[in-house]
Amino acid sequence: MSWKHLVICLNFLVLSTFSSNAQQDVRPATINWGEELREPAGTTIERIITAGSWGAYVLRRKTGNTFTGEQLFVEQYDGRMHLKRSQKVDLRYKGKKREFEDLIWSNGKLYLLTSFNNEAKKKNYLFAQELDRRLLPKKNLQLIGEIDTRDKFREGVFDVAVSRDSSKLLVYNQLPFKKNEPERFALRVYDADFQEIWMQDITLPYGDGNFSIEEYRVDRDGNVYLLGVIYEDRTRVRRNGKPTYNYTILAYTDKGERAQEYRIDLEDQFITDLTVRVGNDGNLVCAGFYSNKGTYSIKGTCFFQLDVNTKEIVHLNLMSFDFEFRTEYMSEGRKDRLERAEVQGNTNRTPELYRYSLDNLILRSDGGAVLVAEQYYVFQQSYRYWDGTLRYDNFYNYNDIIVVNIQPDGVIEWTTRIPKRQETMNDGGYYSSYAMATVRDRFYFVYNDNSRNYQANRNGNRRYLYNFNGRYSVVVVSEITRDGQLNTFPLFTNRDADVITRPKICRQTGSRRMMVYGEQGRNYRFANLEFE
Structure with a gap:
C-alpha cells in the first residue's frame, strides 16, 4: 500500500x-x-460515456472561439483507472466543419453524432459515425435525421433518447411551422446498429406556444412516448389561484401508425414535477410531485400507471408527505405555528418543501417506484461600486436530498431526507x-x-x-x-x-x-x- x-x-x-x-x-x-x-x-472532463469493470470511455471538451472552434477528446481508461489513450476527434468531414451533438455507446460501439447545416439546400443534417479502436471516426457517415431550415441562424435542434435495454434509439426534432399554427416534429426510431425501424412526421393538436415537451421515451418494441404540458393561456402558471396547465402523454405505437393521448387532470392541484418510465412489463409508470400553492414547492407525490394495452390510467394517487417530514429540522416554535395553520386549513401557511427538483425515478420490481429529488435554486445579489458600476453574483444552492419509496398502488411506504x-x-x-x-x-x-x-x-x-x-x-x-x-x-x-x-x-x-x-x-x- x-x-x-x-x-x-x-x-x-x-x-x-x-x-x-x-x-x-x-x-x-x-x-x-x-x-x-x-x-x-x-x-x-464533461462526462463518462460508458464504464464497467473493464474501464471507461470519457468525453473531454475544450471551449473554442470564433477562430479555433470547439475541440473534443475521447479518453479510454482501464479497470485500474489508468489512462490508455486520449484521442482528439476531428469534426471536419471533407473540409466541412460539423457541430458536435453527442457521443453514445450502442451495441458495444462508440458513435459520434454530429450535425451539418447545408445553407444551399436549407437543411440541417444529423449523422452517426462509428469510432474505431483507435477512437478515430470511421470514414462512412450515416444520415439519421434532417430538418428544413430557413437560414443559418435557425438550424433546428436534434434530441436523442435510448431505451432502457439499449436496443432502440429515438431521434426527435421539431419541424418548421408558422406562427399560431400547430407545432410539427419528426420521430425516427433505430435499432442499436442505427438501422431505421420507422419514421413519422407528426402534427401536434395544439397551437404554437400552448404546448411544450418535457421528456421523450422509447421502449424495447420501438414505441415512443412524449410527456408534455398543455397551457390554457400565456400565463403558463396560474389564474385565480388555480393551475392553467395540464400534463399529457402522447403515445405513438405500431411503428408510429397509431397515436393516443392521455390527459392527466388533477383539478385544483399543481403538478410541479413529473417524469415517465417504461416498466418491465411494457406499461408506463409516471411519478412526480404536487402542490396546493403553486410551482415552487411540493406537498406530496403524484403517482399512476398507464396500461398500454387497455389505454387506462390506473392507481392514480396523490399522497401528502406527513407533517413531521415537511417540518423536519425546523425549530419547535415554528413547528407549532405551522401545525396550527394545518389544523385550521390555512392553505397559504400549510408547510410544503421548497424548490425540489426531481432527479430520478427508479422502478421497483413489483410496479412501485422510488423518487429522488434535491433542493436546488439560484439567487442573485448585486453590488454597486464607488464608481457606479454594478457587480452581480450568482449563488448556487444544492441542499437536502429526499428519497420517497412508493408502493404499486401509489401509497408512500417511507420518506427519508438527507440533510x-x-x-x-x-x-x-x-x-x-x-x-x-x-x-x-x-x-x-x-x-x-x-x-x-x-x-x-x-x-x-x-x-x-x-x-x-x-x-x-x-x-x-x-x-x-x-x-x-x-x-x-x-x-x-x-x-x-x-x-x-x-x-x-x-x-x-x-x-x-x-x-x-x-x-x-x-x-x-x-x-x-x-x-x-
Whole structure:
C-alpha cells in the first residue's frame, strides 16, 4: 500500500469516529485511487460515456472561439483507472466543419453524432459515425435525421433518447411551422446498429406556444412516448389561484401508425414535477410531485400507471408527505405555528418543501417506484461600486436530498431526507450535488460536505449544517436501507486525495461499484469506490 493510500485509510478511521449517524465499526465502502494525471490546458472532463469493470470511455471538451472552434477528446481508461489513450476527434468531414451533438455507446460501439447545416439546400443534417479502436471516426457517415431550415441562424435542434435495454434509439426534432399554427416534429426510431425501424412526421393538436415537451421515451418494441404540458393561456402558471396547465402523454405505437393521448387532470392541484418510465412489463409508470400553492414547492407525490394495452390510467394517487417530514429540522416554535395553520386549513401557511427538483425515478420490481429529488435554486445579489458600476453574483444552492419509496398502488411506504447544505458563488455548482448508486436493496449517495458537520462535539444535532462552499471538504456517503433508515459515513477528505470530488461526473459502473472523479487545478484522478 502506498503512503498516500495509507493516509487516506487512516483519515477514514479518524473521521468515522466523528460520524453522528453511523456505527463506528461499519465501513460501507472502500476507495482505490488511480494515478494522478495532468489534463491538457483549457480542457475539462464533461462526462463518462460508458464504464464497467473493464474501464471507461470519457468525453473531454475544450471551449473554442470564433477562430479555433470547439475541440473534443475521447479518453479510454482501464479497470485500474489508468489512462490508455486520449484521442482528439476531428469534426471536419471533407473540409466541412460539423457541430458536435453527442457521443453514445450502442451495441458495444462508440458513435459520434454530429450535425451539418447545408445553407444551399436549407437543411440541417444529423449523422452517426462509428469510432474505431483507435477512437478515430470511421470514414462512412450515416444520415439519421434532417430538418428544413430557413437560414443559418435557425438550424433546428436534434434530441436523442435510448431505451432502457439499449436496443432502440429515438431521434426527435421539431419541424418548421408558422406562427399560431400547430407545432410539427419528426420521430425516427433505430435499432442499436442505427438501422431505421420507422419514421413519422407528426402534427401536434395544439397551437404554437400552448404546448411544450418535457421528456421523450422509447421502449424495447420501438414505441415512443412524449410527456408534455398543455397551457390554457400565456400565463403558463396560474389564474385565480388555480393551475392553467395540464400534463399529457402522447403515445405513438405500431411503428408510429397509431397515436393516443392521455390527459392527466388533477383539478385544483399543481403538478410541479413529473417524469415517465417504461416498466418491465411494457406499461408506463409516471411519478412526480404536487402542490396546493403553486410551482415552487411540493406537498406530496403524484403517482399512476398507464396500461398500454387497455389505454387506462390506473392507481392514480396523490399522497401528502406527513407533517413531521415537511417540518423536519425546523425549530419547535415554528413547528407549532405551522401545525396550527394545518389544523385550521390555512392553505397559504400549510408547510410544503421548497424548490425540489426531481432527479430520478427508479422502478421497483413489483410496479412501485422510488423518487429522488434535491433542493436546488439560484439567487442573485448585486453590488454597486464607488464608481457606479454594478457587480452581480450568482449563488448556487444544492441542499437536502429526499428519497420517497412508493408502493404499486401509489401509497408512500417511507420518506427519508438527507440533510445537506452546499452554497457556492459564481461557479454553477461545479463541485456540488451528489452521485447515486443502487446496491441490492440499498441506496448510496456520495457528495462533498463540510468536515465540521462530523466533529465529535456535534452530539447528533443536525438542525444546523455548516456549508460546503466549494473548497476543502470531506467526501461522505449516505446509506438508505430498505426500510428507509439513514446512515452517513465520512469517506475521505479532499486534501488526502489531492483533488476535489465532482459528484456530477461520478457514476455507478457495476452492481457494487462507483467511478469517482476529482480534480485540483490541472491535476485529476479517477477512483473505484467499492460498496460492501
